[in-house]
Amino acid sequence: MTGVRVTKRDVMPRNKEYAVRLLAVALSIVFAGVILLLFGLNPIKIFQSLIVGSIGTKMRIKQTLIKAIPLCIASLGISVAFKMKFWNIGAEGQITLGATAATFVALNLGSDVPRPLMLAAMMIAAVVAGGLWAFIPAIFKARLGTNETIFTLMLNYIAIKFVMYLQYGPWIDPAAQGFPKIAKFSGNAVLPDVFGVHAGWIIALVLVAFVYVFMNKTKKGYEVNVVGQSVETARYAGMNIGSIIVVAMLMSGGMCGIAGMIQASAIEKSLTYSIGNNYGFTAIITAWLARLNAVAILFVCIAFAMLIQGGAYIQIAMNVPSSVASIVQGTILFFVLGSEFFLQYRIVRMRDAQKEVA
Amino acid sequence: MDKNKTIEMIGISKSFGSVQANRDVFLDVYEGEVHAILGENGAGKSTLMNMLSGIYKPDDGTIRLYGEPVKLSSPKDAIQRGIGMIYQHFNLVDVLTATENILIGQPSRFFLRTKTQAGRIRELSDRYGLDIDPDKRVSDMSVGEKQTLEILKVLYRGARILIMDEPTAVLTPQEIRKLFRIIRNMKQQGCSVIIITHKLNEVMEISDRVTVLRKGASVGTVHTADVDIPNLIEMMVGKKIDLAIVKPEVDRGLQQSLLRLDEVTVRDAEGKRAVSDVSFDLWKYEILGVAGVANSGQKELCEAIAGLIRPERGRIFFEGENLVGKTPRDIIQRGIRMGFIPEDRLGMGLVxxxxxxxxxxxxxxxxxxxxxxxxxxxxxxxxxxxxxxxxxxxxxxxxxxxxxxxxxxxxxxxxxxxxAPKVLITAYAVRGLDIGASFKIYDMLNEQKKKGVGVLFVGEDLDVLMDLCDRILVLCHGEVTGIVDPANVTKEEIGLLMTGRKKESEVSAQ
Structure with a gap:
């Protein structure tokens, strides 16, 4: 009887760990290539176009970065909650409501308010709204021990439908001649460009540093880590677990709110119910791929944005269906996430234990 | 010995990942023999036995049963071949009776033929001296009875070779005596009994031969009659160790209470009363032992003192200040110098x-x-x-x-x-540690005592409690059944207190 068995690995040395990850990426490209070949497409050309489409020109680089910014900020927000093992999958809703609060400020504060003041007010409103949307499941979890996964997921749909209601109802732009859309922001509510890309990238970088320092250098960050590892230990050390959950979730939701504000202010220059654009869900994947490390999130999100942007480009440039891009994305994810298994376990060929017996 | 070999394990190896749990282990067991497997934690005792009971398959080596090479593919396979294992954690259904628990999972007709089977069960329990009421529900049984039922269960399934994993860990001295009587009966009936343990006294008392494991390998097999405890320790540890716990005598001067519990009642997580009206003083310069069978309220008592659970009733004074209602955070921030070593080190004490x-x-x-x-x-x-x-x-x-x-x-x-605590609460401080490490911990606790610290030592090994502690508080079902001076009592007397027989007057230490 010869077989295989799976055993848990010891801690792997760093360089070997990186080698496994690189191998996973390489394998995913090969495998995706084979699938593309089966469809009668030229994989080399497709991959080339993916790269060219995402960073080939200044304009495309800008488009890639614009996609990386909300992804990165939302991932940072999610990572704080996930560190605590609070499964916040409500980023989409928190983004949506952050955008809504920012829009409310933008449309009601007046067009003669100085731009810095206006943007600051919008951002504060977005943080509060995103934070509050995350506070609801947090307080229920802290007080009653409810399951946050379902709770945060459901709140997404409430937020999106709420904005839909605003868009078709009370906030409809009278100047749009009955068209269901919300008014465009005036110039003072739009994020300015810095080096060709809207200033959201500065905010993203600041937040990367902020989350890094918070998680590694502050007492609250330490508490979040301890609660995530063992609630019993946190209790033993005299931590106020309820308040830690609430604070971390306010931060988590607040950051997602900022992502929403940036999308409304710099991209849409208005509000639509689809403002989240699935960034809140994609950010779960990127946060996870970056192993909840703030600095890694930055790079993973740029890479992921390249995939999104490049995927959109090959549809148009090579006239292939959008599913081709999805297949490539899916294959890469499959291998990269799958490599986690090999980082933690190894597969051993079983020796025949009792050869002479059989 | 002229008897037949029932089990031979020849050159058994088994590894998990890069950890080699067993390396070239040899073991042979005869009919009518009580064979102890001795070794420190992590020596590979349980792994070896799990291969004998069909849970793991060896990577290398041969198992022979009555001379025949066998491959044990599952626990079911093992029991069909007459090997039964009794675990520390019992697999019994609480709401069913003894008979039903025995018959459950057995091949039978659509209806349980409880009546006809009852005869066989009674015959078995008579033969081995298993004192069990077949109609008693498991939920009404004591730990000792449950264990007896587990034994009966595997005997009913035809086991002639019994493996017991630390069977005495959860028993009182009286229950242990009863268990040993059962084991001797089985031996007389020609069964082979294998006991996994690290308690040396019990090895000396019950076993015929001992196989010692160290770091996964077999050190050797000896006749119990030919060795004494220091020999066995040397085999287990690999070097000579001075085993005695010295109890440092300290001049206490006036007895000064550091911690006083006054009629403290605590409910556990399920709302059941875990500690009832417990009152005692912990003095300066002393180690106060807490004895009791498992789950007699030790955990809740410690956690209540540390502020992790709020007592339902009663007061806890730390140098005169009432701690009830204070959270661990309050306790830390007020600078109350109390250390707590919880039972679950990685799950509660550390990250x-x-x-x-x-x-x-x-x-x-x-x-x-x-x-x-x-x-x-x-x-x-x-x-x-x-x-x-x-x-x-x-x-x-x-x-x-x-x-x-x-x-x-x-x-x-x-x-x-x-x-620099004034009070140190320790729950099962040496559980799972090897002998050397355990003695290091005892030394450290004695060191604290000499400095004037009051140490509460929740323990499970009565010998250690008696050697280490100045006084021993005995818990039974969350109640204090006595506070005794180990110099004036026997282990058996403490055992009686553990099962609930209260002492008339409390003895106080000098």
Missing amino acids: GSMDIVSNIILKDYQNQPGIFIQKEACTEKAIKIVEALDIQTPSIYTPVQQLSGGNIQKVLLGREIDS
């Missing part, structure tokens, strides 16, 4: 994935000013603790879960002692 420094800081950080965590001071402290307690670790930045059990406990104890 396994964090390094030593981050674990040392766990109780300090709240008293640091500002929003940033200051690790520098704690780095020095960590170095100091690692050196002072001789903690074996690659660095102070190694995640504690990668250390051995003894070193993990030293990190925890080191942190708690470093805060």
Whole structure:
């Protein structure tokens, strides 16, 4: 009887760990290539176009970065909650409501308010709204021990439908001649460009540093880590677990709110119910791929944005269906996430234990 | 011996990942023999037995049963061949009776033929002296009865070879005596009994032969009659160890109460009353032992003192200040110097994935000013603790879960002692530690006692409790059944208290 068995690995040395990850990426490209070949497409050309489409020109680089910014900020927000093992999958809703609060400020504060003041007010409103949307499941979890996964997921749909209601109802732009859309922001509510890309990238970088320092250098960050590892230990050390959950979730939701504000202010220059654009869900994947490390999130999100942007480009440039891009994305994810298994376990060929017996 | 060999394990090896649990182990067991498997934690005793009961398959080596090479593919296969294992955790259905528990899972017709089977069960229990009421529900049984039922269950399934994994761990001295009587009966009937244990006294008392394992390999098999305890320790540890616990006599002067519990009642997580009206004093310069069978309220008592559970009733005074209603945070911030070594080290006392420094800081950080965590001071402290307690670790930045059990406990104890506690609460401080590490911990506790610390020592080994403690408080179902001076009582008397027979007058130590 010869077989295989799976055993848990010891801690792997760093360089070997990186080698496994690189191998996973390489394998995913090969495998995706084979699938593309089966469809009668030229994989080399497709991959080339993916790269060219995402960073080939200044304009495309800008488009890639614009996609990386909300992804990165939302991932940072999610990572704080996930560190605590609070499964916040409500980023989409928190983004949506952050955008809504920012829009409310933008449309009601007046067009003669100085731009810095206006943007600051919008951002504060977005943080509060995103934070509050995350506070609801947090307080229920802290007080009653409810399951946050379902709770945060459901709140997404409430937020999106709420904005839909605003868009078709009370906030409809009278100047749009009955068209269901919300008014465009005036110039003072739009994020300015810095080096060709809207200033959201500065905010993203600041937040990367902020989350890094918070998680590694502050007492609250330490508490979040301890609660995530063992609630019993946190209790033993005299931590106020309820308040830690609430604070971390306010931060988590607040950051997602900022992502929403940036999308409304710099991209849409208005509000639509689809403002989240699935960034809140994609950010779960990127946060996870970056192993909840703030600095890694930055790079993973740029890479992921390249995939999104490049995927959109090959549809148009090579006239292939959008599913081709999805297949490539899916294959890469499959291998990269799958490599986690090999980082933690190894597969051993079983020796025949009792050869002479059989 | 002229008897037949029932089991032979020849050159057995088994590894899990890079950990080799068994390496070229040899074991043979005869008919009518009680064979002890002795070894420290992690020596590979359980792995070896799990291969005999069909749970694991050996990577290498041969198992022979009555001379025939066999491959045991599953526990079911093992029991069909007459090998039955009795685990520390019983597999019984609470709401069913003894008979139903025995018949459950057995091939039968659509209806349980309880009546016809009852005869066979009675015949078996008579033959082996198993004193069991077949119609009693498991939920009404004591731990000892449940164990007897487990034995009956495997005998009913035809086992002639019984493996018992630390069978005495949860029993009182009286129940142990009863169990040994059963084991001797089985021996007379020609069964082979294998006992996994690390309690040397019991090995000497019950076994015919001992096989000692060390670090996964078999050190040797000896006739119990030919050896004494120091020999066995030397085989287990690999070197001679001075085993005696010295009880340092300290001049207490006037008895000074550090911690006083006054009619404290605590409910456990399920709302059941775990501690009832417990009152006692913990004095300066003493180690107060807490004895009792498992789950007699020890955990809840410790957690109530540490502020983790709020008692339902009663008062807890720390140097005159009532602690009831104070959270662990209040206790730390008020500078109340109390250390607590919880039972679950990695689950409660430490964060396994964090390094030593981050674990040392766990109780300090709240008293640091500002929003940033200051690790520098704690780095020095960590170095100091690692050196002072001789903690074996690659660095102070190694995640504690990668250390051995003894070193993990030293990190925890080191942190708690470093805060210069006046009261130290320890729950099962040496559980899972090897002999050397255990004695290191006893030394450290004695060291604290000499400094005037009041130590509450919740223990499970009565011999250790009697050697180490100045007084022993006995718990039964959450009630104090006595506080005794180990110099004036026998183990059996403590055993009686553990099962609930109250002492008329409490004895106080000198």
